[in-house]
Amino acid sequence: MNETIGLILLIVGISFDVVGCIGLVRLPDIYNRLQAATKCVTLGTCMILLSVVFYTGLNSIGVKALLCIWFVLITAPTGAHAIARAAHRSGIRLWEGSVMDKYADDKEGTEDTA
Amino acid sequence: MKRFVHFLLLLGIWMLLTWSLHWQDLLVGAFIAFIADLMFGDIYPVNAVRILNPVRFFWFVVYGVTFLAYVIKANFDVAYRVLNINMPIRPGIVKVRTGLKTDMARTFLANSITLTPGTLSIDFIGDHLYIHWINITSDDAVKETEIIVQRFEQMLERVFE
Amino acid sequence: MIVFVSLLVFCVFLCLYRVGKGPTAPDRTVAIDILGTLVVGFCAIYSIVTKKDLYMNIGLSWALLSFIGTLALAKYLEGRGFDE
Known part of the structure; x- marks a missing residue:
């Protein structure tokens, strides 16, 4: 029973990983790529780690997998935020099809005076 | 009080990571948690205890x-x-x-x-x-x-x- | 299990394509960050197969260290010092 749940979680997690990496290749600019890659790969890897818990039970491997889920959930969005901010500050524009960029509008007003 | 809660938290994480109750593991864990608390205790978010x-x-x-x-x-x-x-x-x-x-x-x-x-x-x-x-x-x-x-x-x- | 590992290897090749081609430096940084998360997935699958906690130790340290590497790269791209 536990192995079946683990197998299902493993399959779903790896399909999310594949979708995230396809998004990393297909989408047009850095910010969209960050969105797809961060969300899908984070949840995919968390599901793989959760399937470790179902396969092995709550022994030293399972507890480490749970801690690893916690670390990945905390660190992945923070890393994505740091990269997005760095990209915007180092002057990379949005894709041509973008609708608006209020961050650039506001920043031009403040950076010259500061 | 705040420091003590942080110390217990760090020791708990250490025990989960090593997953053993041997006294030597506990001693090393307490020592490392104490050192980490001394070094980084003041940059913890203030109200983490209130959870x-x-x-x-x-x-x-x-x-x-x-x-x-x-x-x-x-x-x-x-x-x-x-x-x-x-x-x-x-x-x-x-x-x-x-x-x-x-x-x-x-x-x-x-x-x-x-x-x-x-x-x-x-x-x-x-x-x-x-x-x-x-x-x-x-x-x-x-x-x-x-x-x-x-x-x-x-x-x-x-x-x- | 060999199917799952091959699918993850396929993901790694997609990431490597983005690392090689990526028009700007942040694109490459994102791909490297994602690569680090995929390695954690590899370690998890290996620990299922071998039933040893050695691989989970590697995965834990890899998750934390790749996060620090990403932050360092982001700060470098932003043109700030590391001590801020």
Whole structure:
């Protein structure tokens, strides 16, 4: 029973990983790529780690997998935020099809005076 | 008191990592937790201890369940957008306003926004949060705030403020 | 299990394509960050197969260290010092 749940979680997690990496290749600019890659790969890897818990039970491997889920959930969005901010500050524009960029509008007003 | 709670927390993580109750492991763990607490104890968020209050803990569980539901929804949303031939995206950066004050609550809010459907937090300036949105549906700042921020704001206010 | 590992290897090749081609430096940084998360997935699958906690130790340290590497790269791209 536990192995079946683990197998299902493993399959779903790896399909999310594949979708995230396809998004990393297909989408047009850095910010969209960050969105797809961060969300899908984070949840995919968390599901793989959760399937470790179902396969092995709550022994030293399972507890480490749970801690690893916690670390990945905390660190992945923070890393994505740091990269997005760095990209915007180092002057990379949005894709041509973008609708608006209020961050650039506001920043031009403040950076010259500061 | 605060230091002691941090010490117990670090020792707990150490025990989970080593997964043994041998006295030598415990001794090394206590020593390392003490050193880490001495070095980094003052940069802990101040009100991390207050989460132990049962009412706050209850709202934290509610927040966690809602958050997980949104994360799974986000993944199907992204999968739909990536695998569709036409790629139905309409990206842009919007500016929303939040009423949260403490650092911890703001950190949780920004991380939740990054992991929920179609939004990625970019920067915090003052009370305003800049968000990259993959599919903008409205031009009105008030409505954007309603859609993006208020999913989590009230729960986080009950947990951390 | 060999199917799952091959699918993850396919993901790694997609990431490497983005690392090689990526028009700007942040694109490459994102791909490297995602690569680090995929390695954690590899470690998890290996620990299922071998039933040893050695691989989970590697995965834990890899998750934390790749996060620090990403932050360092982001700060470098932003043109700030490391001590801020």
